[in-house]
Amino acid sequence: xxxxxxxxxxxxxxxxxxxxxxxxxxxxxxxxxxxxxxxxxxxxxxxxxxxxxxxxxxxxxxxxxxxxxxxxxxxxxxxxxxxxxxxxxxxxxxxxxxxxxxxxxxxxxxxxxxxxxxxxxxxxxxxxxxxxxxxxxxxxxxxxxxxxxxxxxxxxxxxxxxxxxxxxxxxxxxxxxxxxxxxxxxxxxxxxxxxxxxxxxxxxxxxxxxxxxxxxxxxxxxxxxxxxxxxxxxxxxxxxxxxxxxxxxxxxxxxxxxxxxxxxxxxxxxxxxxxxxxxxxxxxxxxxxxxxxxxxxxxxxxxxxxxxxxxxxxxxxxxxxxxxxx
Amino acid sequence: xxxxxxxxxxxxxxxxxxxxxxxxxxxxxxxxxxxxxxxxxxxxxxxxxxxxxxxxxxxxxxxxxxxxxxxxxxxxxxxxxxxxxxxxxxxxxxxxxxxxxxxxxxxxxxxxxxxxxxxxxxxxxxxxxxxxxxxxxxxxx
Numbered sequence: 001x002x003x004x005x006x007x008x009x010x011x012x013x014x015x016x017x018x019x020x021x022x023x024x025x026x027x028x029x030x031x032x033x034x035x036x037x038x039x040x041x042x043x044x045x046x047x048x049x050x051x052x053x054x055x056x057x058x059x060x061x062x063x064x065x066x067x068x069x070x071x072x073x074x075x076x077x078x079x080x081x082x083x084x085x086x087x088x089x090x091x092x093x094x095x096x097x098x099x100x101x102x103x104x105x106x107x108x109x110x111x112x113x114x115x116x117x118x119x120x121x122x123x124x125x126x127x128x129x130x131x132x133x134x135x136x137x138x139x140x141x142x143x144x145x146x147x148x149x150x151x152x153x154x155x156x157x158x159x160x161x162x163x164x165x166x167x168x169x170x171x172x173x174x175x176x177x178x179x180x181x182x183x184x185x186x187x188x189x190x191x192x193x194x195x196x197x198x199x200x201x202x203x204x205x206x207x208x209x210x211x212x213x214x215x216x217x218x219x220x221x222x223x224x225x226x227x228x229x230x231x232x233x234x235x236x237x238x239x240x241x242x243x244x245x246x247x248x249x250x251x252x253x254x255x256x257x258x259x260x261x262x263x264x265x266x267x268x269x270x271x272x273x274x275x276x277x278x279x280x281x282x283x284x285x286x287x288x289x290x291x292x293x294x295x296x297x298x299x300x301x302x303x304x305x306x307x308x309x310x311x312x313x314x315x316x317x318x319x320x321x322x323x324x325x326x
Numbered sequence: 327x328x329x330x331x332x333x334x335x336x337x338x339x340x341x342x343x344x345x346x347x348x349x350x351x352x353x354x355x356x357x358x359x360x361x362x363x364x365x366x367x368x369x370x371x372x373x374x375x376x377x378x379x380x381x382x383x384x385x386x387x388x389x390x391x392x393x394x395x396x397x398x399x400x401x402x403x404x405x406x407x408x409x410x411x412x413x414x415x416x417x418x419x420x421x422x423x424x425x426x427x428x429x430x431x432x433x434x435x436x437x438x439x440x441x442x443x444x445x446x447x448x449x450x451x452x453x454x455x456x457x458x459x460x461x462x463x464x465x466x467x
């Protein structure tokens with residue numbers, strides 16, 4: 001699961017590239033060709049793709065933590081097995097994505113250093129706690145739904161290794177979505193208390209879900225170049241609209257209330273309108289001041305430190321680092 | 327004198343609480359190079375009789391561990407018959423700058439079966455031999 005390359009950095013330095021090579025590169029992308037690791041690419045393309053894939057990898061590895069919280073107390077053995085499988089999938093996605101990012105010339109150790117030192121960003125939603133079992137159901141259904149929208153689009157992006165990793169990832173996400181939906185429908189069909197638990201979880205997650213696709217287009221850096229390079233495949237607002245189109249009716253169908261009195265589809269524009277989901281909070285959390293930022297980082301660091309002696313014991317003097325091929 | 331008790335992280339996850347992780351993050355020590363070992367390229371064979379296909383890489387300290395990680399990452403769904411791993415450093419590959427070395431291959435159509443219009447030739451031959459059978463008949467001894 002993952003949000004968008006939610007905060008886009010301005011594209012810079014393209015004018016310093018060889019114009020002939022740049023034109024050829026852009027033609028290849030326009031023809032729908034994939035760019036492979038050893039192909040010529042503008043430095044800025046490399047930087048932006050690396051940043052995006054790396055951020056995605058961090059999101060997967062941190063994303064395992066909020067849901068992992070409930071493994072010990074999953075209601076029933078089958079759900080426990082399924083939740084463990086989902087959390088394992090997420091960690092596996094991080095591995096695939098770190099490998100894809102590595103092909104752009106940044107060794108994995110450096111990426112993990114940036115995550116553990118707090119320098120790197122990851123998806124904001126994972127800085128919120130999963131307070132109840134219903135929260136895990138909402139995460140698995142709606143956050144993964146958002147991730148699928150984003151990833152299915154990006155799987156058609158221009159960078160070969162990332163597109164291939166996403167294809168594999170999307171297949172696994174399909175299970176996450178269905179598993180989450182199953183849990184949500186189970187709670188919605190349950191007792192009044194269970195229904196309330198589900199409604200409370202939806203209330204807590206609604207804003208983070210809207211945040212998930214990144215800041216609105218009018219607040220984001222102009223990313224026309226990234227769209228042309230097929231680094232970004234749709235704008236943040238476009239993806240948010242796709243999500244609302246597909247999932248608001250499904251949420252209403254369950255008899256749940258979406259905690260926004262202004263949410264409606266404008267029949268004239270065909271676009272969803274909604275209240276401002278507090279973008280100040282989004283910036284506050286992404287800059288390290290969310291409810292769980294500190295815990296997420298501390299747990300990840302602890303996991304890394306606890307495994308350090310094993311990694312060092314198995315390191316052999318003839319190990320050699322080379323960039324992965326694909 | 328007793329050391330001051332450091333506050334530890336209390337999490338919704340009881341396992342995290344039990345770890346007793348200090349609230350204050352200690353100074354971060356970066357990982358040294360190769361802390362995550364070297365990489366292996368992974369080839370996946372779905373069924374007997376099918377070609378193994380390159381699917382990606384894993385970081386591992388040795389080939390046996392590479393196979394274990396490859397199973398976890400690339401054989402999570404669907405069918406798998408076999409996995410191969412090989413050290414990335416041991417692979418030699420053409421660089422994309424040399425891709426033009428293959429450029430003339432499609433031009434060499436004389437190596438393709440469809441470049442040989444035998445049927446037309448054969449029909450011509452047949453037409454010719456039926457039309458003037460006596461003239462074209464081999465000379466009698």
